Amino acid sequence: MKILVCGGAGFIGSAFIRNYFKNHPNDEIINLDSLTIGSNLENLKEIDKNENYSFFKEDIKNEKIIDKLTSSVDTVVNFAAESHVDRSISNPEPFIMTNVYGTYILLEAAKKHDKLFVHISTDEVYGDAENLDSFTEESLIKPSNPYSATKASADHLVAAYQRTYNMKCITTRCTNNFGPFQFPEKLIPKTIIRAKKDLKIPLYGDGEQIRSWIYVYDHVQAIEDLIFKGIFGKQYNITAWNEISNIKIVEKILELLGKSRDLIEFVKDRPGHDKRYSIDSSKIQNEIGWKPRYGFDEALSETVEWYEENQTWWEPLVDDKSLHPQPWTLNWK
Numbered sequence: 001m002k003i004l005v006c007g008g009a010g011f012i013g014s015a016f017i018r019n020y021f022k023n024h025p026n027d028e029i030i031n032l033d034s035l036t037i038g039s040n041l042e043n044l045k046e047i048d049k050n051e052n053y054s055f056f057k058e059d060i061k062n063e064k065i066i067d068k069l070t071s072s073v074d075t076v077v078n079f080a081a082e083s084h085v086d087r088s089i090s091n092p093e094p095f096i097m098t099n100v101y102g103t104y105i106l107l108e109a110a111k112k113h114d115k116l117f118v119h120i121s122t123d124e125v126y127g128d129a130e131n132l133d134s135f136t137e138e139s140l141i142k143p144s145n146p147y148s149a150t151k152a153s154a155d156h157l158v159a160a161y162q163r164t165y166n167m168k169c170i171t172t173r174c175t176n177n178f179g180p181f182q183f184p185e186k187l188i189p190k191t192i193i194r195a196k197k198d199l200k201i202p203l204y205g206d207g208e209q210i211r212s213w214i215y216v217y218d219h220v221q222a223i224e225d226l227i228f229k230g231i232f233g234k235q236y237n238i239t240a241w242n243e244i245s246n247i248k249i250v251e252k253i254l255e256l257l258g259k260s261r262d263l264i265e266f267v268k269d270r271p272g273h274d275k276r277y278s279i280d281s282s283k284i285q286n287e288i289g290w291k292p293r294y295g296f297d298e299a300l301s302e303t304v305e306w307y308e309e310n311q312t313w314w315e316p317l318v319d320d321k322s323l324h325p326q327p328w329t330l331n332w333k
């Protein structure tokens, strides 16, 4: 198997590559990533010398290179995206260009060369689940912010290409991921790093927003299983059924680090903020046999330990002001 991974230098894409090579050392992976915010080639240091791995610093919007690379592989897996909701609220354009137009470029190439296209989407496309049952793959798509609207647009494009052109496509919709190598502006690493530095930890609104969390290695194993066993044309929800409020997560991390709850600082809520995300992943469990292997508390303490032991990975990221140009990232010192 030879796979073109787009966005493989990011948090989830790099976990996918590391995990995939553990399971299939003789397969080949081409990683294409334009190295925007959130990416970091340090995430892939352990496989850098692997002769079955190659890296291209390129954009998924580059039609020519995408066409050429797609023709040489069996499968394309697309992680590449602008992925931070707050950034999408202040400047939606790059989200539309990469998440929608970029997906179109990839679809065209996969169609032309008749390749399996695995598209990595998010539970956020279903919108707010407050007072509702968990969303299934048949639920209405109802995104609430520019980020999720662009992801939903891409999902629709994938579904339409599959139906119109009879393509081999699979879409995954996963809940919030956490684990090693996650960029410091996301809730869990931000909390760990700021708590370690005794800095205030900003929480939107009352902090009671509920998210469902999955350890990144459970997510990437699900994607790998779908490459081999997924049914073309289907969408698959992926969750580890860990619904927990933002404030409870922050409190758990503070407890693990032995820090005071006084570090929490409530800030003005995000506009359009969804109160709860909740999905049902019975389909992937029943059809493919995938299920999460990691308990939430165990994976959270492993993640806290990883950030404690890998200060050299995150310190340059929080020190680089160009990576945090907006006020929401606050000061890291």
Ligand code: NAD
Pocket: 006, 007, 008, 009, 010, 011, 012, 013, 032, 033, 034, 035, 036, 037, 038, 039, 040, 058, 059, 060, 061, 078, 079, 080, 081, 082, 083, 098, 102, 120, 121, 122, 123, 151, 173, 174, 175, 176, 177, 178, 183
């Ligand atoms: P990330 O920001 O860490 O990684 C995204 C990667 O895509 C980066 O390496 C970036 O450089 C690359 N990229 C961005 N624009 C590109 C372009 N135009 N061309 C080539 N590469 C480009 O994000 P992540 O958290 O690893 O998320 C990966 C995917 O998973 C995204 O599609 C996201 O929507 C989805 N997802 C994320 C979560 C989560 O909790 N993080 C949950 C569900 C789904």
